[in-house]
Structures are given as C-alpha cells and as structure tokens.
Amino acid sequence: MALLVPASTLPVSIFAGRSNPALAQRIAEEGGWTLGEVTLKDFSDGEIYVRYEESIRGTDLFIIQSTPPPAEHWMELFLMIDAARRASAARITAVLPYFGYARQDRKDQPRVSIAARMIAKMLQDAGVDRVLTMDLHAAQIQGFFDIPVDHLYGSAVFETWLDENTLMLAGSNGQTVEDFRQNLVVVAPDVGASKIARAYAKRFKAGLALIDKRRPEANVAEVMNIIGDVKGKNCLVIDDLCDTAGTLTSGAKALSDAGALSVQAFCSHPLLSGPAVDRIEASPLSRVIVTDSVPLARTSDKIEVISVAPLFAESIHRIGSDESISTLFVE
Known part of the structure; x- marks a missing residue:
C-alpha cells in the first residue's frame, strides 16, 4: 500500500485571481x-474561464483572491477551486484577505438571507480544504465552516505603523x-466594534471610548452619544x-465636537x-490608515495604505510546513 505523503512535504503552489493582483504579487515576493x-x-457574455497552465497535481495549493464587489470575484474563486480539485491538487487553501458578504451573518430581519453562511457552504462544496482570512466582519462566521479557518488580525501591522x-503624530x-501615548484613546465606532477596539486599547495601552450609533437604514448612520472621555485626547x-464612510466620518465629527485633540482611523478593508x-476629505479626520486587502478605487492625501503581505506570506509558509500560526491570531 502506498504511503500518504505528509502535508509538510508537499510542494507549495501559489496562484492568484484577478481581484487584487498587486497584493498577490507582494505576498509571493x-x-x-x-x-x-x-x-x-x-x-x-461575461462568463468566466479558468485554466491552470502548469501541473498542480499533488501540490499544496494556495489561491489568493479578495472578494469585494462585484460578485464575479467570488465566482472566479469558486471556478479556480473547482479546476484545482479536478487537476488533483493535494490540498487547496483559499486565501481571502477580504471576505465579502460577511456583513450578512445573521437573520436580523424577517425574510433575509444569511449570505455569509451560504458563501461558506459554497466554498466547501467547491472543494476547498482550508480558509485563510483577516479581520472578518463577524468572528462567528468561522463557525459556518466545517473545515479549518485561520483568522488573522490586522492589529499587528497597525501597531507597527503606530510605533x-x-x-x-x-x-x-x-x-x-509620552504625552501623545498617555492621551491616546481607542474608539469603537459602534457596539459591534467594541470587542476589537478593547483588544486594540489593551495592545496599545490606551484608553477606550464607544460611539453609541443608531442606523435608521442601510448605509445611513446617526451618532447619538459618546461613551468615554475624549476631550483633549x-x-x-x-x-x-x-464602505461609504458614513459611520466613520459622522463619528469623527462627533469626537471633534466633543473636544478631541485629533482623530485618526484604522480600517482594515477600504471598500470606499x-x-x-x-466624506473623508471633508471630515475632521487627519488621516485614515488602511491595508491593501482590497485595491483602492480612489486615492486621497488623507488615506495611507500599509501592506498585509508579510502577514499572509508568513501564514502561508507556516500552513505549508504544518507549523502553528496561533501567534498570528493575537488581536
């Protein structure tokens, strides 16, 4: 009987979809x-065609594809996974720097879809063995999968930028x-972001504040109150x-009106x-630091991009060699 080859000895192959070729190239480098x-x-007619131009039989295959709109990015990923499975790749990992449709993670109204759950099922049905992603909109999306999900956090690259x-600043x-650090306050723009903001505050040894926000309808945010001391901070x-920056900019204005000395923002996925x-250019925000998980549709002097390529490259290396990546999960 032939012995199974341990995953750690499989040759690693890296392929990329068309959603974010610049990031894929940086990860490879x-x-x-x-x-x-x-x-x-x-x-x-818009139908997508996929063909691997080299043998991938028996390889540990990583497909890098962010999935911002349009939905064709998801379809392209599904077809790449299916083609890889049919070409006898030994293990297929979907590398999703940005996991689209993650905002629809629960049935919060009657007669709506839980799109994140559907996407998880479609990935598994296509034949993926593992998912590597970063800063999910809702961490519980990992529970929609019956396969391993490695969930990275962008806090490490943001902390490096801040240092x-x-x-x-x-x-x-x-x-x-010393004064800047002592007066640093991490702000959660809504209740949903309070857990990650608390983790950042602990990591940066900073204070914590929360913006109480009510949303009358999708993509429309109204700031109601600020919980915490932000005056002179x-x-x-x-x-x-x-996305539309309504939450971010209305929150920045509320902070400025409450006496904040300066307002910056860290946002992992700049859909914009x-x-x-x-809105960002007209707001009190002095700068918005984002990652390259999705390509910017438009640049601005107030927007600075930092790369998560080193984080993903290290994760791919560890997965390919069957090493622990738990240290990269720290918020």
Whole structure:
C-alpha cells in the first residue's frame, strides 16, 4: 500500500485571481515564491474561464483572491477551486484577505438571507480544504465552516505603523511622544466594534471610548452619544471595514465636537464606495490608515495604505510546513 505523503512535504503552489493582483504579487515576493501561471478570462457574455497552465497535481495549493464587489470575484474563486480539485491538487487553501458578504451573518430581519453562511457552504462544496482570512466582519462566521479557518488580525501591522509614526503624530499636535501615548484613546465606532477596539486599547495601552450609533437604514448612520472621555485626547477610531464612510466620518465629527485633540482611523478593508472618499476629505479626520486587502478605487492625501503581505506570506509558509500560526491570531 502506498504511503500518504505528509502535508509538510508537499510542494507549495501559489496562484492568484484577478481581484487584487498587486497584493498577490507582494505576498509571493515576501514568501520567496513565484505566482503560478493561470489563464483567467471572460467570454463576451461575461462568463468566466479558468485554466491552470502548469501541473498542480499533488501540490499544496494556495489561491489568493479578495472578494469585494462585484460578485464575479467570488465566482472566479469558486471556478479556480473547482479546476484545482479536478487537476488533483493535494490540498487547496483559499486565501481571502477580504471576505465579502460577511456583513450578512445573521437573520436580523424577517425574510433575509444569511449570505455569509451560504458563501461558506459554497466554498466547501467547491472543494476547498482550508480558509485563510483577516479581520472578518463577524468572528462567528468561522463557525459556518466545517473545515479549518485561520483568522488573522490586522492589529499587528497597525501597531507597527503606530510605533513608527508616533513621533510624527505627536509633533503634529505639539506634544511629546509620552504625552501623545498617555492621551491616546481607542474608539469603537459602534457596539459591534467594541470587542476589537478593547483588544486594540489593551495592545496599545490606551484608553477606550464607544460611539453609541443608531442606523435608521442601510448605509445611513446617526451618532447619538459618546461613551468615554475624549476631550483633549488623541482619538484612534478602529473598524474592520469602511464602505461609504458614513459611520466613520459622522463619528469623527462627533469626537471633534466633543473636544478631541485629533482623530485618526484604522480600517482594515477600504471598500470606499460611493461618496466615501469625499466624506473623508471633508471630515475632521487627519488621516485614515488602511491595508491593501482590497485595491483602492480612489486615492486621497488623507488615506495611507500599509501592506498585509508579510502577514499572509508568513501564514502561508507556516500552513505549508504544518507549523502553528496561533501567534498570528493575537488581536
């Protein structure tokens, strides 16, 4: 009887979809890999065609594909997984820097879809063996899967940015580094973000505040109250994604009106749809730090991008060699 080859001895193959080729290339370069050759094209009616241009039989295959709108990014990923399974890849890991449809994670109204659960089932039905993602909108989405899900946090790269730029931030407010750190307050833009904001506050050794927000309808946010002391403080708003920036900018205005000395924001996934960039530019926000989990549709002097490629490259390396990546899960 032939012996099964341990996963740690399988050759690693890295392929990328078309949603975020720049990040995929950076991940490959960080890990010392070369992106595999794959043909991805659309027929004239929009139907997606996938073909791997090299043998992937028996490989430990990683497919890098963020899934912001349009939904074709999901469809392309499903087809890449299916083609890999039919080409006899030994293990298939979907690397999702941004997990789309994660906001629809529960039935909070009558007659609505739990889209995140449906996506999880479709990934498994397509044949994926493992999912690697970052800063899910709702951590409980991991429970929708019957396969391993490695959930990374962007806090490590944000902490590095803060450490490297504290002197600049303090100087812009006429403060010493010590004063800036002592007056740093992490702000949750809504109740849903309070857990991750608390983790950031603990990591940064900062204070904590919460914006009590009521949302009359989708993509419309109304700030009601600020819980915590923000007067004379350096406020750092933490959120997993920024879509239309309504929540972020209305929160920043409320903080400024309450006497905040400065307002910055960390947002993992910069969807920035519709009027988002215009709102950010017109807001009291001095800067918004985002990751490259999704490509920016439009740039701004107030928006700074930092890369999560090293984080994902290290995770892929550890998964491929069957090493623990639990240290990368720390919020």
